[in-house]
Each structure stands twice: as C-alpha cells, then as structure tokens.
Amino acid sequence: MSTDKKADFSGVSAKVDTTAEKVEKADFSGVTASVDTTAEKVGGGTYTVQKGDSLSRIAKQELGDANAWKKIFDANKDVLDDPDKIFPGQVLKLPPKT
Template identity: 75%
Template sequence: MSSTDKKADFSDVTSKVDTTAEVVPKADFSDVTAKVDSSAEIVGEQQYTVQKGDNLSKIAKNTLGDANAWKQIFEANRDVLDDPDKIFPGQSLKIPARQG
C-alpha cells in the first residue's frame, strides 16, 4: 500500500437489528406433579442381585424352578437389559412371579 492509497473508513457505520420474534418467558413447571396408577398387581415379584457366573437361565432355574423361564426374567427387565447375554454382577433384576 502506498501512502497515497486511502484506507476504508468505517467509523460512521452503524448497525441495528429489528426482529419480529417474540420474547417468550421460560416455561414454569414448578407446579407440575405426576402420579402413576396401575391396575396391575405385583404379587410374588422379587429382586435378585446378579452374582459372578450368573446367566438368565441359571437365575431362572434357581428362582423360578425352570431354566426356560429366562425369557420371563428378560422381559420383566427390558428397562435395564438390552441383551439377555449381557448381565453383570451387582445388577438388580426383577424376578416375576411364577407362572401358574
């Protein structure tokens, strides 16, 4: 740049932003309550803590008397189990009531 070149002068440039968006107050959920009613009876359901070496068939045999009942245990615990082959020591599982 030579000394005769003029530098751009932006000193008098101003900016203004107009918006049509509404300013919405944050939602207030402080008075929200929840209640769950169920007509299902949980009779005979128990909790079982997985031990080292356990699998669902072994747990089913020991708790329900039928190794094939592992599917019932898996279905009762779908909230914590994605795979019937992946259970871990220390996990707490729901054991459903024996099927008549």
C-alpha cells in the first residue's frame, strides 16, 4: 500500500460553448465573373464546306490562320483522305483556336 497523496480533481469544472472555429463570414459582394464564350478554348465546333472553299480558306476564316489548315485536316482524318478533296455540304470538325 502506497502512502502517496493523489491529486483531488473533485472541484474542477469546465464549460465548452462550441468546438467549431469562430470565423467571420467572407464578403463576396464585390466579386463578379463573366464568360463570353468557351468555343475558342474548348473547340468542338463544326464547319459546313461551301463551294470554292479550301482547308486554308476555312482555317483563315475560322481559326484566323491559313497555315492552320493541317489542324483541320488532322481533326477530320476519319472523313478526309486528301486535304485537296473537300466538297460542298461536307461537315468538318474544327479544332480549338490557339
């Protein structure tokens, strides 16, 4: 048997209102956002070939760079065998603008 005195906690009390951290609410009243278009970033557009069109003409008109004709050709290899053989009414997929 030990003769050491043990601590007496019988008079101790505690109260906790909340364990959640108290944080002021963020003010987002001045935040604005707008999206003009996602087409240039996402791509996925199509173009219907007109009489007299060429891939370079379509690239210039739709992508802003006539030299981007190969991107259109690459995006349409499932329907095009030759970049010089496109025909009116044909629907081509357009790659995203860069």
